[in-house]
Amino acid sequence: AVVSTQSGHYGRGSFYEKKEKNAELQKKIQLSNLQNQARLKLLKQREDHLDEVVVNTTEKLRSMTSDIGKYQNMLQGLITQGLCQLLEPNVLIQCRQKDLQLVKEVLDKALKRYTELSKLDVVIKVDEKTFLASDIAGGVQLSARDGKLLVTNTLEARLDQIVKQKIPEVRTMLYGNNPNRRFFD
Numbered sequence: 001a002v003v004s005t006q007s008g009h010y011g012r013g014s015f016y017e018k019k020e021k022n023a024e025l026q027k028k029i030q031l032s033n034l035q036n037q038a039r040l041k042l043l044k045q046r047e048d049h050l051d052e053v054v055v056n057t058t059e060k061l062r063s064m065t066s067d068i069g070k071y072q073n074m075l076q077g078l079i080t081q082g083l084c085q086l087l088e089p090n091v092l093i094q095c096r097q098k099d100l101q102l103v104k105e106v107l108d109k110a111l112k113r114y115t116e117l118s119k120l121d122v123v124i125k126v127d128e129k130t131f132l133a134s135d136i137a138g139g140v141q142l143s144a145r146d147g148k149l150l151v152t153n154t155l156e157a158r159l160d161q162i163v164k165q166k167i168p169e170v171r172t173m174l175y176g177n178n179p180n181r182r183f184f185d
Contacts, residue, residue, distance in 0.1 A: 078153040079110035088144035
């Protein structure tokens with residue numbers, strides 16, 4: 001029998017009730033921890049999968065440079081875009097050493113397109129002494145004002161930019177809508 005004392009405490013029954021509540025609380029904590037670990041493991045697997053998609057895309061970019069016609073058009077576009085971003089009268093272009101001749105070949109077309117778009121003149125110098133790393137997929141780097149203004153238009157830089165912008169869409173395509181997401185801006 002449980003007897004109430006003057007202080008309002010209960011006898012033996014309350015001791016077991018506390019023990020039972022404590023055990024139940026511990027059980028809930030364990031379950032919560034297990035659910036959290038499973039969720040984190042799933043998020044890690046998803047992130048690894050997305051990283052793998054980016055690596056595969058980078059490899060495809062590397063193979064695109066072997067199609068000289070497509071790569072020349074791409075270089076022309078990257079140079080024109082870089083010039084439009086800088087809008088400077090003197091620009092230095094750096095590329096991979098193996099792309100030097102291709103860059104020189106597309107330079108006139110890129111310059112013409114830039115002039116059409118901006119109505120500005122520019123003097124372009126291609127750096128023939130300092131090159132971009134040979135292990136990058138390709139692209140160019142443009143600088144002005146002694147390197148104070150820099151536009152990195154390498155294929156990896158462009159891919160990184162696209163990944164940052166499109167990763168939420170890619171996640172949705174691969175895994176469906178996240179029910180916990182509250183903002184979609």
